Amino acid sequence: MKLTKTNLDGVVIVEPNVFGDHRGWFMETYNEANLLEAGINIKFVQDNQSFSAAKGTLRGLHYQLEPKAQTKLVRCTRGAIYDVAVDIRKGSPTYGQWFGIDLTEQNKKQLLIPKGFAHGFMTITENVEVQYKVDELYAPECDRGIIWNDPIIGIKWPMDIKPILSEKDEKAPVLKDAENNFSYEE
Numbered sequence: 001m002k003l004t005k006t007n008l009d010g011v012v013i014v015e016p017n018v019f020g021d022h023r024g025w026f027m028e029t030y031n032e033a034n035l036l037e038a039g040i041n042i043k044f045v046q047d048n049q050s051f052s053a054a055k056g057t058l059r060g061l062h063y064q065l066e067p068k069a070q071t072k073l074v075r076c077t078r079g080a081i082y083d084v085a086v087d088i089r090k091g092s093p094t095y096g097q098w099f100g101i102d103l104t105e106q107n108k109k110q111l112l113i114p115k116g117f118a119h120g121f122m123t124i125t126e127n128v129e130v131q132y133k134v135d136e137l138y139a140p141e142c143d144r145g146i147i148w149n150d151p152i153i154g155i156k157w158p159m160d161i162k163p164i165l166s167e168k169d170e171k172a173p174v175l176k177d178a179e180n181n182f183s184y185e186e
């Protein structure tokens with residue numbers, strides 16, 4: 001397994017070892033001991049999976065408030081997405097900054113996103129399946145959002161389009177208005 005740091009402290013690209021042979025391939029998509037060896041101690045408690053039919057679907061930017069903030073380990077198992085993490089940890093030197101990466105069925109890359117980050121992705125193919133592990137159970141009362149195109153955050157999404165959004169995501173606030181919610185201090 002290869003871990004690569006990003007510009008955001010704690011956001012890490014995870015690349016499992018892939019064992020190919022004449023039948024196809026095998027990989028361990030998650031191994032607690034390997035992450036622990038790298039100093040990453042997470043107890044995941046829930047697995048999620050979403051399907052997005054259309055290219056240009058955008059889910060996010062989402063986070064759960066403390067005490068239900070979630071660490072996420074995200075991968076794309078069908079098609080391809082542009083996955084984004086935004087630092088919303090008050091006091092962080094990279095507060096409001098973002099990191100994005102292509103996660104695809106082909107590249108088998110994963111993104112580890114710690115608590116204190118908002119998360120979202122845009123599908124760059126049709127028929128996308130995303131699977132991710134979280135270390136806190138879903139808590140709808142703590143579920144919050146930030147608008148995908150907040151001009152202050154300035155995420156450079158891969159397609160210059162009006163994405164397909166949920167009603168909730170259509171109405172999400174900008175970071176400035178959302179930040180009164182944040183209790184997560186780095």
Ligand SMILES: Cc1cn([C@H]2C[C@H](O)[C@@H](COP(=O)(O)OP(=O)(O)O[C@H]3O[C@H](C)C(=O)[C@H](O)[C@H]3O)O2)c(=O)[nH]c1=O
Nearest residue numbers: 048050059060062063072119120121137138139166168
């Ligand atoms: C997240 C979640 C949702 N739900 C239910 C609530 C709704 O009835 C339905 C769809 O939820 P939502 O529209 O919030 O789903 P997404 O827009 O894919 O949200 C997710 O997408 C972004 C990328 C994330 O990082 C979050 O994990 C998550 O917020 O599933 C559950 O029952 N359990 C859950 O853990």
